[in-house]
Amino acid sequence: MPLLTLVTFLPMLGALLILVLPKEKVNWQRTAAVVFSGLSFLVSLQILRVFDPATSALQLAEKSSWIPSFGINYHLGVDGLSLPLLVLTTLLSLLSIIASFNIELRVKEYFFWFLVLETGMLGVFVALDFFLFYIFWEVMLVPMYFLIGIWGGPQKEYAAIKFFLYTLFGSIFMLIAILALYFRADPHTFDIPQLISQGAQFGGRFQTVVFLLLFVAFAIKVPIFPFHTWLPLAHVEAPTAVSVILAGVLLKLGTYGMMRVSFPMFPSAALWFAIPLLILAFINIVYGALVAMAQTDMKKMVAYSSINHMGYALLGMAAFTVTGFNGAILQMVNHGIITGSLFLLVGVIYDRAHTRDLGAFGGLGAKLPVYTGIMVLASMASLGLPGLAGFISEFLCFLGAFSANPEAVVFGNTPAFKLFTALSVIGILVTAAFFLRMIEKVFLGPFNAKWESLKDMSPRELAAVVPLTALTIWIGVWPQWLLSLMNSTVEQMVAFIRQ
């Protein structure tokens, strides 16, 4: 059974079905969306079950010729790097679709685009042919444009086109890099594993140039400072469920691309770039945290905290050690879970109060005990409280970076990794500060009588958030089950890059 094809194209099948359903039957469309994304989730669980974590090889591979004249194959496969992100994607998509049941406007189109988007994201994570990878990468953009532009907030139309053009601009660099690689490889190929095994024969200059081209394409997605300017607008204007997908999955595509393609394919360029990457990670961490601190809109605050959190993942990646890489992948997953639930929760309060202003609330803790409990837990996880998921991955990222390559020095004789890792701790402090301030302003203090009629979370909202909350606790208590999935892949990858 071609499980990977199945998991990727089930949502697309659902999208096509929704397209032919009658427009008035909104409940049919909702059901179809849940069923098909649910099926896709179940298939991903099956993949998790049959996956062998002991080997670093690409598993469940599917390969058939697609465009023979260019040697392009339909080549899919998963390993410890892509599998956690694959399952994260199917889970977040399913939960976001459940959270989207309150969408009343143009329901049919909404779920159509949502499912197309899911296929695009899953495709990127399983594609092992660079051409195919690029196709899926581009296929994601159009649904996102519509999802932000039709169902978003006040500035949705501007946000949609800005997001679209910005990412399309990034794709230029990727396409040039892909074509350059194809013609440089001997024999010509788009196959990612083959290109990786040929990586050594790419000359130094070529390697650096292509690495940088790909870096720009991926950095826009992460986003890495200074390519982050699309993010706040898109995240804030997007409807709740789409913000979840944007933060939870789309940002990971950038870091995933670097680890899947750039690092193993251009090892010497990657190692050469470790220090710049480290500094960019530091900027992301501190800058993201400080800007988040300055926000009064809860959604904007969470959006900027994403820049900070992706900075931790970059920090782990810059280390080029097993600990750092493990931490980075775990951080990607955790950020998806935690920030996903934060966006959902901000959406819950916005749906009721129609404001996200920090100053507008107060004392909600007594009025909405369930909501408060979940929100506080998610915030704590996000600021890195031990015992919750975020702490483990942030700790691993810091540990990895701190102990990385002691020979690298900056400013005379200061060990670069120790210096910037230490400075990055500022980010943790600031993150803690703004989350605690939010908790204080919204949930503690005197009750604002204006919100007398506010109701606690509905069962549907709980169904969307509670699985994420449970995962937050589970990974925090027992991270080993996730780490063991990725460990052998990471070990092999680090050994390959460092050889």
Add this chain to the structure above:
Amino acid sequence: MIESARLLKPEIILAGAALALLALDVSVGRGSLKRWALAAALASLAAALACLLRFPDSGRAFGMLSIDEFSHFFKLVSVLGAGLVLLLAEDDDSLMGGSAGTFAGLVLLSTVGTMLLASAEDFLILFVALELTTIPLFILAGFLRRDLRSNEGAIKFFLMGAFSTGLMLYGISFLYGSAGSTHFQALASVWSADVPANRTLDLVGLFFLLAGLGFKLTLVPFHQWVPDAYEGAPTPITAFFAVSRDAGVIVVMLRLFGEFVPIGRAGLTDLFALLSVLTMTIGNLTALRQESLKRLLAYSSIAHAGTLFIGLVAANPLGREGVMVYALAYTLMGIGAFAVVAAVARIKGSDSLEAIEGLAGEHFGLAMLMLIFLLSLSGIPPFLGFLGKFYVFAAAIEAGLGWLVAIGLLNSVISVYYYFRIVHKMFFRDSRILSLASPANWSLRIAAGASAAALLIFGVFPHRIASWVGQASRALQ
């Protein structure tokens, strides 16, 4: 003689049908002619298509026309384009009302010209075929006799066209004087001669020739006639303009510069690259500001001509294949986009950008079709338009023209901005103009639907197309 005629069977069928249709129009009373004219024209196109598909002959006709797989491909594209245009026009009273025979006949004649161009390897036949393509277009551009815009477009088009033809003839006379023959082969011997001869005469000749061809291909700076002619003509004819020149002139250039005058050796690579960059950039930047759908698509078609030209600049087999894929894709998506514009103009009575507002709310299917065409025009996968761009860019990278690819891709992003202005109007806005009529008739739906389906299917499963063009491009050396 008989052999040559046999090779040109598709052209002969179409030319015969065209002449019969023209004659019919003057001899028979108006009345019920309309339906028969269209049916007859479509039947002759089908017959030509069958000829091309069933009996892919190859050989030389009259010593001036090379019939090979390469020309076959473009002939198929021309026939396909003409068929789609006729389907589009079925419901247009201005075209099909009074003189349906004339209209259909002219479209067929122009198509014959394009088909001959695809085979031309002699300057005489090049000239005749080019005139045969263009002169019916002059008339078609001014087909709305009582419409000022149509007249203006036609006059501009005619004057520019006549001028550029003169330039081209002048250039051909230089080339003839230098080579002693009108056959392309004679040029090849001039350029391949090892003695470093004085080639001023040949270069001057090539420049003038290029000016003439550049006019037809709407390369900047020979493009000024395009927007007015496109806007003034009835929409189906505009669609015909957009596709007929791709499949015609670029083929001659591929043949001439691919097989006989290597552009690298003639030192023309930089000039050609510059033309391509100018055409893409100016076409796109001007398209950004248009408020009329037809003008917007007109400028975008100029930009596409520039991108297509990259395949020629690359001067390698992959570039040729790219031009073939791109020409096929552009025929489908160009006609498709104009088909939707025609439908919108019918519903709303206007072809301004405002008219397409709220299309998704009122006619969701039509809006989705337009979305497919626009995505394909933008070069977003998985549609065939992306594959065309991919091919020409790959060819340019192979030829070491990375900077040209970078400019081409940047232009793609610019073009996305104005294509998505249309998407934005269709999906994010509500209609402000009252609908006048019901949505499009069956033939337009067939044409647009089939084009969209082909763009998607060939975009997702391109291996047939890829192997076909790969084989066909080998017909040239």
